[in-house]
Each structure stands twice: as C-alpha cells, then as structure tokens.
Amino acid sequence: MTQIPDDFGFQADHGTLRQMARRLLAERAPLSRTRELCERGGDDEGHAFDSGLYQDMVGLCWVGLDIDAARGGMGMGALTLSLLLEQMGRVLLPSPFLACSLAARALATVTEPRTAIDDDDEEEDESGEGDDSEPSTLDRIIGGDCIATVALSEPGRGAAGLALDYAHVQTSAAVDGDDTLVLRGEKNHVMWGTEADLVLVPARLRDEQRLGWIAVPLPCEGVEVSPEIGIDPTRRTARLRFDGARLPATALVADADDAERISRELLARGLTMVAAEVCGALEGVLELTATYAKERLQFGKPIGAFQAVKHPIVDVMVDVELARSLAYAAAAAIDAGVDDDEQLQLARMAKVKACEAYHHAAGRGVQLHGGFGFTYDCDVHFHVKRALFARATLGDATLHRRALAAALFDGDTRRAALAVVERGGLTLSM
Amino acid sequence: MTQDRTEALREFRAELRAWLADNRPEAPSFRLPQSFLEVESDAQFEFLRDWQRRVYDAGYLGFDVPEKYGGQGVDNDKKRITVQEMVRARTPFLVNVIGLHWAGPTILMYGSEAQKQRMLAPLLRGDEIWCQGFSEPEHGSDLASLQTRARPSADGERYHVSGHKVWTTLAHVAKWMILLARTGSEGQGSPAAEKSSAAKYAGLSYFLFPMDAEGVTIQPLVKMTGEGGFNQVIFDEAPMPKDALLGKEGQGWQVAMTTLAFERGAADPAARERGAQLVALFERLASLAARIERDGAAVIDDAVAREKLVALRIEAEALRWSGVRAAVPGLCSERPMVLPLMSKLTISEFNQRVTDLAVELLGAEAQLWLEDAHAIDAAEWPRAYLNSYGFTIGGGTSEIQRNILGERVLGLAKSK
Numbered sequence: 001m002t003q004i005p006d007d008f009g010f011q012a013d014h015g016t017l018r019q020m021a022r023r024l025l026a027e028r029a030p031l032s033r034t035r036e037l038c039e040r041g042g043d044d045e046g047h048a049f050d051s052g053l054y055q056d057m058v059g060l061c062w063v064g065l066d067i068d069a070a071r072g073g074m075g076m077g078a079l080t081l082s083l084l085l086e087q088m089g090r091v092l093l094p095s096p097f098l099a100c101s102l103a104a105r106a107l108a109t110v111t112e113p114r115t116a117i118d119d120d121d122e123e124e125d126e127s128g129e130g131d132d133s134e135p136s137t138l139d140r141i142i143g144g145d146c147i148a149t150v151a152l153s154e155p156g157r158g159a160a161g162l163a164l165d166y167a168h169v170q171t172s173a174a175v176d177g178d179d180t181l182v183l184r185g186e187k188n189h190v191m192w193g194t195e196a197d198l199v200l201v202p203a204r205l206r207d208e209q210r211l212g213w214i215a216v217p218l219p220c221e222g223v224e225v226s227p228e229i230g231i232d233p234t235r236r237t238a239r240l241r242f243d244g245a246r247l248p249a250t251a252l253v254a255d256a257d258d259a260e261r262i263s264r265e266l267l268a269r270g271l272t273m274v275a276a277e278v279c280g281a282l283e284g285v286l287e288l289t290a291t292y293a294k295e296r297l298q299f300g301k302p303i304g305a306f307q308a309v310k311h312p313i314v315d316v317m318v319d320v321e322l323a324r325s326l327a328y329a330a331a332a333a334i335d336a337g338v339d340d341d342e343q344l345q346l347a348r349m350a351k352v353k354a355c356e357a358y359h360h361a362a363g364r365g366v367q368l369h370g371g372f373g374f375t376y377d378c379d380v381h382f383h384v385k386r387a388l389f390a391r392a393t394l395g396d397a398t399l400h401r402r403a404l405a406a407a408l409f410d411g412d413t414r415r416a417a418l419a420v421v422e423r424g425g426l427t428l429s430m
Numbered sequence: 431m432t433q434d435r436t437e438a439l440r441e442f443r444a445e446l447r448a449w450l451a452d453n454r455p456e457a458p459s460f461r462l463p464q465s466f467l468e469v470e471s472d473a474q475f476e477f478l479r480d481w482q483r484r485v486y487d488a489g490y491l492g493f494d495v496p497e498k499y500g501g502q503g504v505d506n507d508k509k510r511i512t513v514q515e516m517v518r519a520r521t522p523f524l525v526n527v528i529g530l531h532w533a534g535p536t537i538l539m540y541g542s543e544a545q546k547q548r549m550l551a552p553l554l555r556g557d558e559i560w561c562q563g564f565s566e567p568e569h570g571s572d573l574a575s576l577q578t579r580a581r582p583s584a585d586g587e588r589y590h591v592s593g594h595k596v597w598t599t600l601a602h603v604a605k606w607m608i609l610l611a612r613t614g615s616e617g618q619g620s621p622a623a624e625k626s627s628a629a630k631y632a633g634l635s636y637f638l639f640p641m642d643a644e645g646v647t648i649q650p651l652v653k654m655t656g657e658g659g660f661n662q663v664i665f666d667e668a669p670m671p672k673d674a675l676l677g678k679e680g681q682g683w684q685v686a687m688t689t690l691a692f693e694r695g696a697a698d699p700a701a702r703e704r705g706a707q708l709v710a711l712f713e714r715l716a717s718l719a720a721r722i723e724r725d726g727a728a729v730i731d732d733a734v735a736r737e738k739l740v741a742l743r744i745e746a747e748a749l750r751w752s753g754v755r756a757a758v759p760g761l762c763s764e765r766p767m768v769l770p771l772m773s774k775l776t777i778s779e780f781n782q783r784v785t786d787l788a789v790e791l792l793g794a795e796a797q798l799w800l801e802d803a804h805a806i807d808a809a810e811w812p813r814a815y816l817n818s819y820g821f822t823i824g825g826g827t828s829e830i831q832r833n834i835l836g837e838r839v840l841g842l843a844k845s846k
C-alpha cells in the first residue's frame with residue numbers, strides 16, 4: 001500500500017524554488033503593490049492583476065509546473081506547486097495562477113477526449129497531440145497565451161456552492177445535429193471569470209445521465225459573463241449564464257468516467273492548492289500581527305508583553321504550523337499516489353483546517369491592531385476579506401466536514417471502528 | 431547508510447518484532463496504568479517494573495547509553511526502531527519514565543565518571559526508580575524562586591537538605607530524586623539578594639538525592655480522581671554525600687533547563703507511530719460515539735456530534751503530520767524550532783479536547799464514576815477527562831508553554 005514518505009517527497013531544489021519565489025514576490029508584489037492594484041482597479045494593461053508579473057511567472061515555467069513534461073509542463077509535483085502557492089498567499093498576490101493551474105491540470109488529466117455525439121462512434125483523437133501546426137489549449141495556457149479557469153459552483157446549490165459531480169450539476173449540454181452542443185444553465189463564483197479566455201464547465205450531457213466537461217472559449221455568443229462584486233479586492237469572480245450557447249462537439253473535453261475523474265482530481269488538487277495558498281496568507285497575517293505587537297507601545301511596554309495579546313498570537317502561530325503540516329501532507333499524498341479516497345480526505349482536512357485557522361487569525365489580527373485595525377489604511381482587512389473568500393472557495397467547512405463524517409463514520413469504517421474496540425488493547429494515553 | 435548496515439537494522443527490527451510478539455505481557459487482572467501519573471498499587475508498579483526489566487535484559491533498552499555504563503551503546507537508529515516497534519506492539523509503558531527520559535540523559539551530559547558508572551545501569555533496568563523534586567508548594571511555574579536549601583556540612587563531606595517538594599510523581603517507589611535546591615553561600619542567601627533575578631538563578635544547584643536518607647518524609651497526595659500516584663516530600667536536615675552534586679554548585683538552573691528540554695519532548699524518533707496513537711485515541715472516541723445512543727439513535731449519527739468529531743479528527747491528523755514534518759528541515763524553514771517546542775502544548779490540549787468531547791457525548795451517563803456497574807467503559811472517559819489536566823499542568827502549564835512560544839519563537843516582549 002502506497003503511503004506518504006517520511007520526508008513528504010521534499011527535495012533540496014524545492015527549497016531553492018521556494019526561496020526564489022519568495023524573493024521575486026517580495027520585490028515585485030509586496031502587499032503595498034497589491035493595495036495599489038486594488039485601488040486603481042488593475043494594472044496599466046487593463047488587467048485586474050499584474051499581467052507583467054504573470055508573464056514573468058509563465059517565463060519561469062510556474063504555470064504548468066505540475067504538468068508532465070511530455071505535455072509541455074515541468075513534471076514537478078503537487079508539493080512543489082504548494083510551496084509556490086504558499087509564497088503567493090503570503091503577499092495576497094492577485095493572480096489567476098491558481099485558476100490556470102487547475103484548468104491546465106484538468107486538461108492534462110484527460111487522456112482520451114471523446115465526442116458526445118455517438119456512443120458507438122470511433123474515438124477521434126481531439127487532443128491535438130502530434131499535430132504541431134496549432135498549439136493545443138494546454139500549450140497556450142502553459143505558454144501564457146490563455147487565461148483559463150474552471151466553473152466549480154452553481155447558484156442552485158445555495159450555501160453549499162460546489163457543483164462538480166453528476167448529482168449536483170444542473171447546467172446541461174444538449175446535442176443539436178451532428179456536431180453541436182447547446183449549453184444552458186448558470187455558474188457562479190467563477191474565479192477570474194471576467195479575465196478568462198477559456199472556462200471549463202461541467203455539465204449534464206444530452207440524456208442527462210452523464211457528466212461532461214466542456215471547454216468554452218470566451219467571449220462566446222450565448223454566454224453572458226457578469227462580474228460579481230466580491231468582498232475580496234484581490235480576487236475577481238464572475239457569474240456565467242449559458243443561454244443556449246452553441247459549441248462544436250470537440251468542445252467536450254471529457255465525458256462520463258473521464259469527466260468524473262476530472263472532477264475528483266480537481267477537487268483533491270484544488271483543495272490542496274487552496275490550503276497551501278491559505279497557509280501562506282496565514283503566515284502573512286501572523287507576521288503582520290506579531291510585528292505590530294512588538295512595535296506598538298501602551299502602558300510603557302510593547303503590547304505583546306500582555307498575555308491577553310501574546311497568547312492569542314501564539315495560538316495563531318500554532319494553528320499556522322498545524323495547517324501547514326496538513327497542507328504538505330495532502331500535497332505529498334497526491335505526489336505519492338496514495339489511494340484516491342485518502343487523497344481527498346487529506347485535501348478536505350487541509351482546506352478546512354487552513355481556512356478556519358485563517359478566518360480566526362484574521363479576526364485576531366484586526367482586534368489586536370486596535371482602532372488602527374478597523375481602518376482601511378491598515379493592511380489587515382485584506383486578510384479578513386481573503387479569509388472569507390477562501391472559506392467560500394471549493395466548498396465551505398460544513399460541506400467538507402459532512403463529507404468527511406460520511407467517509408469516516410459510516411458504513412464499513414464504522415464497523416471497523418467497533419471491531420477495534422472489541423479486540424481491546426487500545427491505550428488511552430499521551 | 432551502507433548496505434550492511436541497512437540489512438543489519440532490518441534484521442534487528444525483525445528480531446525485535448518477533449521478541450515483542452512472544453513477550454508482550456498479557457493484560458493483568460487489575461487496571462493497567464496508561465501513564466506514569468496512574469501508578470498507584472504495588473501490583474501495578476511491580477507489573478510495570480517487571481516489563482522494563484525484561485526489555486532491558488533482552489537487550490532492547492539503553493540505545494542512548496554507552497556500554498560501559500550498562501547501555502547498549504549509542505545507536506540512534508536502533509533507539510528509533512525500538513520506540514517505533516513498542517508503540518506499534520502497544521506494549522505497556524516503561525515505568526522508570528523520569529529516569530529513562532529526563533534524569534538519565536541529564537546525568538550523561540553533566541555527570542562525573544563515577545556518577546555515570548553508579549547510576550545508569552540500575553536506572554535502565556528499572557532496579558532503581560527516579561523521581562523529580564523541582565516544584566514546591568509556593569514555587570511552581572516560577573521554579574527559579576524555589577526555597578528548598580542544601581547546606582554543606584562543616585566538614586564539607588555532605589549537604590543537609592531542608593524544604594518541601596510537592597506533586598512528586600513516583601516518589602513513593604523512587605530510590606533517587608533529581609533535586610533542585612538552593613545552595614547560595616552566605617551573603618548570597620539574604621532574601622533581598624535572592625529576589626534579584628540573577629542571584630535567584632545563580633544560587634541553585636542540581637543533586638542526585640537518595641530517597642532513603644534520614645529526615646525524608648514522603649506523603650501521598652490524593653489526585654482529583656480520588657486516586658493516589660503522586661506525593662509530597664518533606665526534607666528535614668536530610669543528609670546526602672557531597673558527590674550527590676551534579677555539575678557544579680550554582681550551575682543548577684542550567685542543568686535543570688536541560689532536563690526540562692528532555693521532559694517537554696525534543697525531536698521524537700517515533701513521530702509517525704505517536705501520530706498514529708493520537709489518531710487511535712480519536713478512533714476510540716468515535717467508536718464510543720457509535721456505541722452509545724441518544725433517544726434510540728447512535729450518537730455518531732447526530733449532526734451536531736458529527737461536526738464536533740470531525741473537527742477533532744482533523745486536529746489529530748494535523749498533529750500526526752506535524753510530528754513527521756518536524757524531521758524534515760526543508761519543510762520547517764519558516765520557524766525551525768517551533769514544532770518540538772509546541773508539541774507538549776498541542777498534544778496535551780488535544781488529549782483534553784478528546785476526553786472533554788467524550789464526556790459531552792456521554793451526556794447523562796457521564797456522571798457515573800469508577801465503581802458503578804452501569805458506567806460505560808468502566809468510567810474511563812470521565813477519569814481520562816480529569817486526568818487530562820495533569821498533562822496541561824504538569825511539566826510546565828499550557829500558559830507557561832504559550833509564554834515560551836511567544837517569547838522565544840515569535841520574539842514578543844517578556845511578560846514579566
């Protein structure tokens with residue numbers, strides 16, 4: 001049985017990459033730059049993120065870092081990507097990097113794209129591989145020519161949000177004629193949907209019996225992209241309405257089992273990546289708060305000398321470390337190729353732990369900055385807002401706790417747990 | 431690691447595993463203590479001591495002690511493997527906890543040749559049990575202010591100890607005590623001078639005190655569970671030879687800090703196994719929730735209970751991987767020392783949360799105590815909940831741990 005290695009698969013060159021990322025981002029994207037971007041509504045090119053920096057990240061091969069070399073990526077693991085995202089989180093980098101990484105991953109997952117038109121049809125190779133005249137979508141994402149994103153959520157799901165599997169997706173793709181798909185439905189909270197050149201959309205196919213993933217180029221007739229007005233100024237999201245948008249059959253990048261596989265993989269990877277990014281943001285808010293506690297004097301001493309200030313900061317630090325261990329473990333589980341269910345369980349845990357800890361830490365951050373913390377001038381509000389955003393991304397804590405409870409406490413697992421006790425011999429100790 | 435070495439270690443592990451399978455003691459008829467806070471009766475103590483002897487005699491104890499002092503020769507790999515395999519085989523704990531983990535390593539660091547020759551072998555075999563005399567009724571967290579005195583005799587051959595130590599675990603079965611006492615010579619000894627912070631530390635010395643000395647009274651203390659297991663020790667001009675001193679006079683604080691570092695758990699060679707133990711503790715809780723009912727339905731099917739259980743399960747997993755990560759420096763670069771420094775705090779508080787949730791889920795059943803025939807799991811959950819405070823207080827309270835983390839790791843201003 002595969003298990004996570006004792007060293008999490010960490011190698012020295014991962015450390016080098018992290019150092020480099022840290023230095024680059026400290027120079028190019030400190031929080032002051034993020035603030036400036038947010039206040040000006042974008043960069044000089046009219047992007048809501050720093051598009052120059054994004055192109056430099058593309059140049060460093062960060063986009064596609066975890067994609068197989070054979071498909072044009074760097075062939076590095078989820079842990080490496082996590083270490084990068086952690087550094088981006090630390091400065092609250094406004095960037096479609098995560099959305100693009102997930103979209104690239106989803107495309108790379110599909111080995112045999114199929115058409116939805118006829119089940120018995122011979123399989124056509126639509127991947128574009130071996131056809132070097134025109135770069136594939138994946139190539140264009142990795143090369144920085146295409147900002148891509150994934151539509152993970154539907155309004156019909158309400159507070160639960162996440163709609164990735166057949167049971168929850170309501171958007172439909174009907175077949176019209178031989179080679180046309182007609183999309184109807186609505187997606188919300190689409191990360192960087194307003195900036196995207198391409199969105200991957202999960203939809204119920206034809207007879208509504210299967211899930212499919214459809215690549216929709218933007219802009220597109222019959223697709224209305226409306227920006228959402230979000231609480232987190234470092235993130236852009238959109239609501240997408242598909243009102244009979246017509247797409248060629250080749251837009252179907254994955255069908256049935258392949259589609260469910262993309263969904264599972266996107267969920268496990270996505271949660272793991274969000275957890276890593278949030279761990280970085282946690283580090284950021286901890287630093288901000290600890291620094292203030294050393295500098296701000298009241299009653300003749302730094303406020304950090306008061307235990308009512310010191311101990312909550314320590315609790316935040318402890319949480320950061322615990323969250324980080326889980327985030328790395330979740331990434332290492334993916335790299336080691338442990339059992340799918342275990343990967344997903346760890347990913348859910350990592351995401352919940354990181355986001356709950358972050359929400360708490362950001363709140364303490366405001367409180368411990370006093371009146372200054374309540375002002376727009378103090379950076380800590382960026383964290384409060386990012387924490388709300390992160391909690392809502394890819395399913396909230398309630399959704400994941402419920403899924404975990406079902407996996408951990410029901411059916412066979414419960415029978416196994418009871419058997420352990422019948423055998424006896426477990427100790428209650430430290 | 432050479433191929434031969436790897437092969438040798440593999441063989442060692444296999445032999446040990448086989449030995450444990452054959453020798454792991456059967457559960458006794460009485461309650462087997464699960465930690466050193468719970469050793470009460472002679473029968474319990476002898477059972478545990480016998481286990482330690484067998485492990486030592488079989489050659490599986492003392493991989494941190496050179497052979498000439500009765501150890502197996504320093505071998506970190508074998509030490510790690512034995513800890514791992516014992517955790518895995520769920521053997522009883524080795525009863526001479528304070529000796530093996532705190533006193534022994536401290537003696538190895540600061541002891542004279544004669545002290546190492548004399549003390550270490552019987553310590554390893556469990557023939558001589560150790561206790562720790564640091565805390566006093568008036569001085570617990572503020573350890574450096576302690577007032578027990580060790581006065582040199584006129585002929586310089588011995589010291590006489592007077593004072594009062596308290597919460598002394600295992601003192602009732604101990605042959606030796608690691609004792610922290612004030613030796614401040616004349617002049618230094620004035621109360622005013624001792625209040626000044628530098629003198630407070632400089633006046634302390636560290637001794638290996640024989641518990642069978644005259645003038646020593648050991649009084650059992652009753653724990654909040656109503657059970658025994660720890661003590662107070664009163665010294666009335668109790669004599670010890672001058673070579674009871676460990677290190678130099680006045681060096682006591684430095685030596686004691688070494689002991690506390692061992693006590694609070696430096697890098698753990700069996701992090702993965704211990705992590706698995708934490709998850710196993712949680713699983714016991716989950717199985718409790720699956721067995722008990724509320725209005726005809728299993729508690730584990732209750733939505734509120736499930737949320738709370740999952741939250742703790744996530745915590746267990748985070749602690750598990752933190753233990754493993756502590757051994758990967760490249761993944762601890764943000765704050766290199768923090769994981770070992772926070773483990774005492776986080777594990778003791780996790781233990782408390784698990785047992786606390788157990789008594790919550792037990793609802794109306796939680797109030798039944800040990801002897802009640804209807805008590806679920808013989809009331810071990812409410813007992814474990816009460817005992818959980820032993821771990822959040824003993825060995826430096828959670829509050830003190832938070833001070834240490836805030837000041838040493840984050841660099842926040844001292845609270846004093």
Ligand SMILES: Cc1cc2nc3c(=O)[nH]c(=O)nc-3n(C[C@H](O)[C@H](O)[C@H](O)COP(=O)(O)OP(=O)(O)OC[C@H]3O[C@@H](n4cnc5c(N)ncnc54)[C@H](O)[C@@H]3O)c2cc1C
Binds near residue numbers: 567568600820824
């Ligand atoms: C089960 C158990 C076993 C023990 N075994 C031993 C043993 O074998 N040998 C031994 O020497 N001792 C032993 N002890 C004693 C233990 O080390 C002390 O109880 C502990 O250090 C706390 O000291 P105290 O009891 O005097 O509490 P106090 O120091 O009086 O503390 C009371 C409360 O005030 C808080 N407090 C104190 N100072 C501060 C501060 N600066 N900042 C914030 N909060 C503060 C504490 O956290 C605590 O909540 C044991 C204790 C227990 C519970």
